[in-house]
Amino acid sequence: MTKDQVGRLVGAGFGLVFIEANAGALPAGVAIPLRVIGVAAFLGLVLFGRRRPQAAENGGGSTGTSFGGRYWLVVVAEVVAVAAGLAVINRVLHTPQATVGWIAVVVGVHFFGLATVWRRPELRTLGGGMAACGVLGLVLAFCGAAAALVALVAGIAPGLLLLGSVWWSGRAAIAPGRTS
Numbered sequence: 001m002t003k004d005q006v007g008r009l010v011g012a013g014f015g016l017v018f019i020e021a022n023a024g025a026l027p028a029g030v031a032i033p034l035r036v037i038g039v040a041a042f043l044g045l046v047l048f049g050r051r052r053p054q055a056a057e058n059g060g061g062s063t064g065t066s067f068g069g070r071y072w073l074v075v076v077a078e079v080v081a082v083a084a085g086l087a088v089i090n091r092v093l094h095t096p097q098a099t100v101g102w103i104a105v106v107v108g109v110h111f112f113g114l115a116t117v118w119r120r121p122e123l124r125t126l127g128g129g130m131a132a133c134g135v136l137g138l139v140l141a142f143c144g145a146a147a148a149l150v151a152l153v154a155g156i157a158p159g160l161l162l163l164g165s166v167w168w169s170g171r172a173a174i175a176p177g178r179t180s
Helices: 003-023 028-051 054-058 069-092 096-117 123-142 147-173
Strands: none
Touching: 003 028, 003 096, 003 147, 028 147, 069 096, 096 123, 096 147, 123 147
């Protein structure tokens, strides 16, 4: 398995986690099918990633995907930001409903760091979309919106963005005539 495949697997896994963790706030008639679709999408991405020819994966040169020191610096910053923000949200602001929004903001922003570390500017689009969902989720939570709406905007939508991004990046990696 290549580093790019590992990166896509991690992204797909977190997309699934966003969906599964937040679907419980939705009515069962929506949550159950959404969870099943999330699992099916994840499994499809896992199978798709394993069946892709190695030549297509590596044919256009290195993307810069590396799990070295700079990657771990981005991850540590992400973990610290999530923990600090959750402490403020829960202990100072007493708005636990905002936690999913904060997590989406931080995860979105971390993609800007990964875009630089991995030399993959397209990750900024994913990061911007996730961060925007998170900010909207924070606004909704602090305005007292229903938990289901906050979960949908700040949890389900970022999960779908992650899964969609992984699908798109895998699709682009094997597109005929791709040179990079």
